[in-house]
Amino acid sequence: MKNxxxxxxxxxxxxxxxxxxxxxxxxxxxxxxxxxxxxxxxxQEAQLAVTSVTEVLTSEDSxxxxxxxxxLDAKDDIAGSYTLQKDSFTxxxxxxxxxxxxxxxxxxxxxxxxxxxxxxxxxxxxRYVKExxx
Amino acid sequence: xxxILTSKKGASSILVVLLLVVLVVFGIAALTTALSxxxxxxxxxEWSTAYYTAEAQAQGCYAKIDQAVHDAFDxxxxxxAEAIVSRIxxxxxxxxxxxxxxxxxxxxxxxxxxxxxxxVLALSLTDKDSLHPVKWQEKQSH
Numbered sequence: 317m318k319n320x321x322x323x324x325x326x327x328x329x330x331x332x333x334x335x336x337x338x339x340x341x342x343x344x345x346x347x348x349x350x351x352x353x354x355x356x357x358x359x360q361e362a363q364l365a366v367t368s369v370t371e372v373l374t375s376e377d378s379x380x381x382x383x384x385x386x387x388l389d390a391k392d393d394i395a396g397s398y399t400l401q402k403d404s405f406t407x408x409x410x411x412x413x414x415x416x417x418x419x420x421x422x423x424x425x426x427x428x429x430x431x432x433x434x435x436x437x438x439x440x441x442x443r444y445v446k447e448x449x450x
Numbered sequence: 451x452x453x454i455l456t457s458k459k460g461a462s463s464i465l466v467v468l469l470l471v472v473l474v475v476f477g478i479a480a481l482t483t484a485l486s487x488x489x490x491x492x493x494x495x496e497w498s499t500a501y502y503t504a505e506a507q508a509q510g511c512y513a514k515i516d517q518a519v520h521d522a523f524d525x526x527x528x529x530x531a532e533a534i535v536s537r538i539x540x541x542x543x544x545x546x547x548x549x550x551x552x553x554x555x556x557x558x559x560x561x562x563x564x565x566x567x568x569x570v571l572a573l574s575l576t577d578k579d580s581l582h583p584v585k586w587q588e589k590q591s592h
Contacts, residue, residue: 338470345477352484359491367498374505418513419520419579424506439498442506444513446579 362429362436365402369409370427370439379411379423379445394423405429405436420446500565501588507560508567508586514541515556515571516581523578530575552576555584564591 323331369386376382383390388398388409398409410426423445428438518537527533531549538545538556548555556571566589574580 335466339473342470342473342477345474345481349477349480349484352481352488356484356488356491359488360494363491363495363498370502414510416513416517418517420513420516422510422513437495437498439502440506441502442509444509444516446516 358431359436361403362405362431365405365407366427366429366437366439369400369402369407370425370441373409373411373425373427374441374443379421379443394421402429405431414442418444420444497565500562501567503562504560504565504567507562508558508569511541511543511545511558511560512569512571512581512583514543515545515558519573519581520578534573534575549575557585559589561589565589566591 372385373379373382376385379394380390383394383398386398386400388400393413395411395413398411400407400409406429408426408428408430412424412426414422414424416422421444422442424440424442426438426440429436515538518541519534522530522533522537525533531554534554535547538547543558543560545556545558548557552575554573554575556573558569560567560569568585568587568589569583570585571581572584573582
């Protein structure tokens with residue numbers, strides 16, 4: 317005789333609920349992967365923005381020319397804090413003159429990229445410029 | 451045996467288990483890729499930090515060498531090459547110098563972790579303002 321006995325409603329609901337819980341946990345893996353990818357992408361883009369600004373500051377003939385190239389108004393003695401918008405990041409540039417009596421000027425450069433109040437990338441370096449010597 | 455093979459009992463359970471396995475495999479693959487991406491970004495950031503730290507040290511060395519060159523030119527010492535070399539040797543980092551005719555080449559390395567920067571400065575022995583880099587490049591490893 318054929319057995320036509322099925323599951324009760326409670327059994328079906330429990331099975332669907334259990335499957336739902338397991339699927340929710342597994343789908344969270346995808347959400348986590350998406351968030352991680354987004355963060356990694358932001359970090360790499362911020363690093364690119366900081367590196368490109370640093371390269372301009374360290375490769376132009378003078379600091380004045382570098383700041384002009386970046387579209388920033390240079391302060392009287394170059395040293396100071398500057399801010400510029402690059403892609404979706406706010407890039408902060410701190411230029412300081414290092415102590416020491418040199419024929420030229422030794423600048424310390426601190427470049428940081430922020431997005432939404434979070435610092436995503438930073439580079440600290442220095443540059444010796446003979447042309448800016450007073 | 452034939453009854454087992456033709457029975458449809460448990461077919462939906464197998465489908466559900468397969469679905470879960472597929473979800474687990476794809477989920478782990480996606481997460482692994484994302485984490486690799488993040489690690490790559492972090493490595494890139496670490497390399498940049500180390501490279502520009504080495505660059506900062508090299509720029510400091512360049513400034514000190516320039517100062518030593520100016521001191522030598524401003525001194526009453528005879529024999530400009532010797533006067534420059536003696537002042538450069540007093541600096542707090544290793545350098546090597548080479549004189550060809552009227553040109554002096556000054557080489558030095560700076561390191562930040564495994565990232566190094568190799569610099570060579572050229573100077574005309576008749577012009578104290580002629581010091582300039584002729585080689586400024588990354589070194590692969592110690």
